[in-house]
Amino acid sequence: MRLPLVTVLGECVADAFTVPAPTPGELALRVLPGGGPANTAVALARLGTPARFLARLSDDVFGRLFRAHLEASGVDLTAAVRAPEPSTLAVAELDGQGQATYSFHARGTADWQWTADELAAADLASTTCLHSGSLALVREPGGRVVEEFLARAAAAATISLDPNVRPLLVAPEVYRERLPRWCELADVLRLSEDDLGLLLPEHTIERACDVWHAAGVPLVVITRGERGAVASLNGERISVPTPPADVVDTVGAGDSFTAGLLHHLGVKGLLGGRLTELRIDDVFDACVFAARVAALTCGVVGPNPPWANQLRLPAPAAGHAAG
Template identity: 75%
Template structure:
C-alpha cells in the first residue's frame, strides 16, 4: 500500500557544532541543517513517505543549505515561503555521551513569522497526517497561526505533535500552558523523557499519559533513550525495548523516531483520521520501527536519518556509508550497524 502524504510544518535550524581549531584563539564550527520539524520531514521522505514541508526559508546562506538538503532528501518544498528574515542558528556542544546542549540565536528570524495568509491556501487533500511541534508552536507571532492551521486540518488528517522543549529559549511554563490545548487538537503526542521531566517534573510516564489522554490525545509515545519507548493508546500501554547502536551523537534521534513511527503507520493505512481501529500491537510495531530509525541516526554524526532499502542514495553527504532499513526489521528487530 502506498502511503498518503504527510505534511510537516515548522522550523529549520542551522546546527553549528564546535570542534577544536588548529589556530590559537579560534573556534571551528561545522554547520549542518537541522531543526526538529525539518529533521522529521527529511527522515520521512528518505523512508519513502511522500512528504511536504511547510517552512519559512530564508534566502541567506543557511536557508540555501536547508533547501538543498531537504530537496536532496526528496521533500516537497513547493509551498515553502521565501522569507526575508535571517535563518535561526543553534550552536551545539556535545558531551562525552554524544548528548548535545544548544544555545540559540533566534531573535526575529524567519521561522516564527507565520501569517494567516501564508497558510490559508495550503491544500490538505491527500494529506493523511499533519505533524508539527518544537519551537514553531511556542514562538510568537507565528505560534497562534500554527495552532489555527492544526485546528483547520484536524477534521480530515491525523494531527501529530512533538513538543521538543527548549528551556534555554522558551520557558517550560509556556509549553505547560499550551499543552492541554495541543492535546485537544492532536491525535498523537510524541515526546522524550527529558521533555516529560520539564513539562511534569517528577510525574511517572504512566501518570502523564493518563493526564494527556484526559485532555484529548489518543496516542502518547514517550521515548526513553536506550530504554526504548512507552506508548499509551487510550490508556492501554505497550513498551518497546531500545535498539543497540554505536552512538556517535544523539542529534535528531527523537525526530527520526517520530518519522519512523509515522511512516510505519502511514504505510499501513493507519493515518488519516482519529486513529479509529488502531490496535496496541500496531502501535508497538510502529514504535519498534521508529527505534530502528533513531538508532541508525545515532550511528552517524549530526541529524542524518537513514534511507529506505529501496533507495541507493547515501545516508550522508560526508562519507559515511549508506545504512539500510530492512523490511523485516519491524518483526525481527536487529542491532543497528555501526558506520563504516
C-alpha cells in the same frame, strides 16, 4: 503502493557543531541543516513517505543550505515560503555520550513569523497526516497562527505533535499552558523523557499519559534514549527496547523516531482521522520500526536519518505490556 502524504509544519535550523580549531584562539564550527520538524520531514522522505514541508526558508547562506538538503532528500518544498528574515542558528556542544547542549540565535528569524495569510494558502486536501511541534508552536508572533492552522486541519487529517521543549528560548510554563489545547487537537503526541520532566515534573510516565489521554490525545509515545520507549494507546501501554547502536551523537534521534512511527502507520494504512482503527499491536510494531530508524540516526554525525535501503529489520515480535 502510493503512501499517504504527510505534511510537516515548522522550523529548519542551522545546527553548528563545535569542532577542534586548527589555530589556537579560534572556534571552528561544522554547520548542518537541522531543526526538529525539518529533521522529521527529511526522515519521512528518505523512508519513502511523500513528505511536504511547510516552512519559512530564508534566502541567506543557511537557507540555501536548507533547501539543497531538503530537496536532495526528496522533501516537497512547493508550499515553503521564501522569507526575508535570516535563518535560525543553534550552536551545539556534544558531551562524551553524544548529548548536545545548545545556544540559540533566534531573535527575529524567519521560522517564527508565520501569518494567517501564508498558512491559508496551504492546501491540505491531499494530506493524510499533519505533523508539527517544537518552537514553531510557541514562538511568537507565529505560534498562535500555527495552532489555529492545526485546529482547522484536525477536521480531516491525523495530527501529530512533538513539543520538543527548549527552555533556553521559551519557558516551560508556556508549553504547559498550551499543552491541554494541543492534546485536544492531536492524535499522536511524541515526546522525550526530558520533555516530560519539564512539562510534568512530578508525574510518572504512566500518570502523564493518563493526564494527556484525559485531555484528548489517544496515542502518547515517550522516548527514553537507551532505555527505549513507552507507548500508551488510550491507557493500554507497551514498552519497546532500544536496538543496539554505536552512538556517535543523539542529535535528531527523536525526530527520526517520530518519522519512523508515522511512516510505519502510513504503510499499514492507519493514518487519517482520529486513529480509531489503531490497535496496541500496531503501535508496538510501529515503535519497533521507529526505534531502529532512531538508532541508525545515532550512528552518524548530526541529524542525518537513514534511507529506506539502509533498514534491514527482522519481523517484529509480539507486543508486551509496559511495567
